[in-house]
Amino acid sequence: MILVVLPAYNEQDAIAPLIEQIRSVARKRFIEPVKIIVVDDGSTDETAARVRALEDESTLLVQHPQNRGLGEAVKTGLLRALDMAAEDDIIVTMDADNTHPPGLLPRMIATLEGGNDVVIASRYQPGARVVGLSHFREFLSAGMRWLFQILLPIRGVRDYSCGYRAYQAKILRRAFDRWGNDFISHSGFSCMVDILLKLNRLGAIITEAPLVLHYENKRGKSKMNVSRTIRETLRLAWRERLQRNREQKSG
Secondary structure, rough: OOEEEEEOOOOOOOOHHHHHHHHHHHHHHHOOOOOEEEEOOOOOHHHHHHHHHOOOOOOEEEEEOOOOOOHHHHHHHHHHHHHHOOOOEEEEOOOOOOOOOHHHHHHHHHHHHHOOOEEEOOOOOOOOOEEEOOOHHHHHHHHHHHHHHHHHOOOOOOOOOOOOOOHHHHHHHHHHHHHHHHOOOOOOOOOHHHHHHHHOOOOOOOOEEEEEEEEEHHOOOOOOOOOHHHHHHHHOOOHHHHHHHHHHHOO
16 A cells, blocks of 8 residues: 655645645556545644545545644654555655645655665756746755765765655654654654654665656745754754764764
C-alpha cells in the first residue's frame, strides 16, 4: 500500500484539486492501493469541509482542533500512516498547496523499490525546475542547501528541506522506535531538515528525484515565517554539527 500524507493549513482552494490529481495518478499508474491522509492543522477556512466532501475508503481526514505547526501535522500524519502500514509499504509526504506534482510519485516509488530508504523530490537535480518562486526565496533555499552540504553533508542529498518525499515505512518505524515523539522535535518548516538528519543517523539510504516545483499553482500567502525558519534551521544545524563532532571524538 502507498500512503500519502498531506499536512494542510488553510488550503481550501488547493486541497480538493490535489486529492483528485493523486487519485488520477493512482488509477493510471499504480497497482497497489493508495490511501490519502489529510491532516487539517486547525484550519480556519473550508479545508476540512472540502476534504470531507471527498472522503471515502481512499481518503481519511484527521483534524487538529488548533493550529500546531507543520512539524506536529507531519508527525500526526506519519504516525497515523504507520498505524495502517505494513513493513514493505511506502509513505509519502507532500505539501497540500498543489505545488508538488503527483505525476512524480511513480518515479519516486520505483526509486525506493530499487533499494533506497528515502527519496526526496529535489530542486537541485538535473532536470529540476522551480516555476513562480520569488528570487529571494530561491536565494534563501540555495543558501540553506550550501550551508548543509558544507556543515552536515549527507550522501546523495542536495535538497534538505523539500517536504515532498517517499519513505519506506520500516525506516520511519525504526526512527519513531528510537526517538519517540522527539523524532520530529521542530514545529516549524525546519522539521523536514530534522527528519532527514535523524534518518541519516540511522544509516538510511537516501537519494533524490528531480522536481519541477510549480509555485505558480499556490493560492494565497505562504505559511512560512521566513525569519523564524532561518533561526530554527541555523540552531538545528549548529546542534547537529556539535553532535557529530562529539561522536567523532568519542569514536
